Amino acid sequence: MNTTRRGLLAASGAALAMPALAAWPERTVSLVVPYTAGGSTDVVARLLAPRLQAILGQSFVVDNRTGAGGSIGTAAVARGPADGTVFLVSSASNHVMYPIVAPGSMPDPRGAFAGVSQLADIPLALTVANRLGVSDMAGLLALLKREPGKHSFASSGVGGSQHLAGELFAMRAGVDILHVPYRGGGPALNDLVAGQVSLAFLNLPTALPQAEAGKVKILAVAGEKRSALKPDIPTVTELGVQGFAVRSWTALFAPRATSPEIVTRLSAAVRQALEEPGMKARFAELGAEAEVSTPAELDSFVREEFVLWEPVIRAAKVTAQ
Template sequence: MLTRRAILAAASLAAPAALAQEAWPQRAVTMIVPWAPGGSNDVVARLLAPALEARLRQPFVVENRPGGGGSVGMALAMRARPDGLTVFISSASNHVFHPLIANETSYDVREAFQGVAMLADVPNVLAVHPAVPARNVQELVAWIRTQRGGVAYGSSGVGSSNHLAGELFRMRTGLDITHVPYRGGGPAMADLIGGTIPMAVMNLPTLIPPAEAGRVRLLGVGTATRVSLKPDLPTIQEQGVADYAVRSWTGAFLPRGTPRAIVETLSAAFKEALEAPLARTRLRDIGSEPLFMDPAATDAFVREEYTRWGPVVRAANIRIE
């Protein structure tokens, strides 16, 4: 028989374990998006936040911290306590391209952050203002060649996937085009719609609403194959620009050192959110393809991206202006 003393002793031994397994989170979670409102990362974060709140029973607050090609928000997330209460909603732009282009050596993103989940694959698209007399990439190339002094193109920021996609387009075509960086997809879109810049390379989710309203014209998608949402939109590569393919993505990360249980709990919540039929439909409606990866696969994917793009950036001699 168990004595009262034995029962109390067992309870006291179990207490620390129970405390360690105490429900997380106990208060609101901040989701840092290193781009201005309206960009693809922002759209994905705000779409998934309600599902995370429903599962984990705490608010998930999206906080936009744009600037420096995503490095401002990244630095803020990197300094956060590893308690799971600050989630970094990152992208290929600031997680891979910007560090490579900036030749940043003060930190290694791969070591600073723990992957939680890959969330979405986001196509880059070449778009123009309706006043530009081009209906496809070949016509755009021909028009640019007639413009004395070249043509400006906008992107969501220095070192963004849009920037790299634009520079790759310049190199593959030999065109005289000049990069104009913005503090996110939203501001770049505003200037494209207003005619301040004649063309831009941006993520498809940012471009769909103004394209459907006739305020911008989509010419080509930067993926290797056409995307399901816009099957009639040809790839840039199939329109004559050889060896052209740049993909973007959105993923969730936590500061390295965050307890494993929290990482796995949050990853499972993202997985459940992405598996909801409504979320998948809405993501596809805005031009993003759901792309879940668990923490280990997310970390491995980031390392593969560095291995792939490092030589390309060096060979192209792409640097921050």
């Protein structure tokens, strides 16, 4: 094959891999994170930004706009320019759960945003206090059913993934447990270790060191499948609680009116970045699993999440007050 033809084929392959770019303003692109710096959503955004800059040749920065359960930053992006200069790095708690818990706090994400790509999943782990004296799911369920209303579950706050995982577990398992909210997963774990609460759905990377030290017991993970971080831990569904699956996910969204060409180009760049071995390794260090999707797949997934969580939140009477 001559070099000219080889070059043409290479150029053609690159074009297929990275769709042609519509007019993208030559300005810095902001990835808005509606949470404070240092949390898992923020860390994912900060890992992604320099890789997108290298792939697209466009300057990217992370912009933390916090407050009101993430609704302030989310609303700012929804009402901001749809010219490819502002995107939202959001989570299950902020993008699906909080709008249901606090209606009117932000524009409905289903209409206000177009999906770009999923980014990461951080597994939740069903973790129990040692004082319960249970070593498996059967023992936990037997105890909770024998002593209804006497046990509590901790979470990092009202209306988030950890809280609603506990509510869904109670519904699907047919048990009566009291929610105790904390200001973050760390304080919740501390009281679980001390035996002040009975159980919690905590981020697996947070709970794992204490479990390995023998201070708490991890019984299961909350997702549809086992975690690559600890594949020996079964899922809640595997252990007999049917209809239970909770994903603590992070994803990238664009204002709805953003050019489809820009959304497609950015989605392809995200896929390229997250498939790099180095990025996968960095995510694994955080206890996160890199996840990618097409824009259409993400839009569909968000709608499915609303279908799952709306009845759970209504039945549990969860509000932001």
